[in-house]
Amino acid sequence: QVQLQESGPGLVKPSQTLSLTCTVSGGSISIGGYYWSWIRQHPGKGLEWIGDIYFSGGTYYNPSLKSRVSLSVDTSKNQFSLKLSSVTAADTAVYYCARDRRPAANANWFDPWGQGTLVTVSS
């Protein structure tokens, strides 16, 4: 079955850019009907969606983060990536990648999820 695995630095300095990659195994990232997502969870808090990307490059971003977020996809490596610029301590969180099943314009759910990676923003 499809599995996702996040990778990237666990520590980022304030004002720098956070960069994470999600590697998809057990299935192709280029399959239709799915978007590929980034979601984060601040310590002890709820889930916050960051954005989605389709294999062809189409994106949706959380309006509250849109000015700092960039998503990309590399179909040859079966990977997709997140860049979050100008980070502060408020960006410290566990970052998850997930597959976003999108059967209709107004319906979606996330399955499966990666194991998550903690990113700490600190000098």
Add this chain to the structure above:
Amino acid sequence: SYELTQPPSVSVSPGQTASITCSGDKLGNKYTSWFQQKAGQSPVVVIYQDTNRPSGIPDRFSASNSGNTATLTISGTQAMDEADYHCQAWDSSTYVVFGGGTKLTVL
């Protein structure tokens, strides 16, 4: 922006029925999903498109969505069901929205 509201915590005795609500403006007009997140683990979908259970999810998990409220119901709650539960919906302007999460305690 669109918001979903969940109670921070719900308690239930083993074997009893737990109900977790998720409220949002005209939420019944949107599809809702529910995710279970056990301590130290990634979320897992337990309900999608309002009422559908993925394979492998026990049938004691069910849900409804009408008006301004979606409800996740766990019948015959077991100790293994103790977890955080998150609702989620798609909004045309905000796109993906999550509720704040509800901690279910099985006493």
